[in-house]
Amino acid sequence: MTTTALTRASSQSRSHRLLATLASILxxxxxxxxxxxxxxxxxxxxxxxxRHSSGFPCH
Incomplete structure (x- = not known):
């Protein structure tokens, strides 16, 4: 692979991770x-x- 192809693949991977992260948060x-x-x-x-069983106070 060339440097350009690696950069493009890395950029796509990063954008997919960002999209998956944002979708998970939403x-x-x-x-x-x-x-x-x-x-x-x-x-x-x-x-x-x-919430109570995990020890997280809710009120």
Whole structure:
């Protein structure tokens, strides 16, 4: 491979990692928002119990 090809492959790999990271953050924030503000008591309580079982204070 030439230097140009390696640079291009590295740039694509970096952009794919960045895209995957941003998508993961967005998905995680959406799940936290959904569970935290859900009107479904089962979903909210499951998230609440999970926070307590991991030792994370929530209130």
């Amino acid at each position: 998905l995680g924030m959406s799940l936290v928002y959904f569970a935290g503000f859900s009107h479904l008591e089962l979903v909210h309580n499951a998230a609440h119990d999970t």
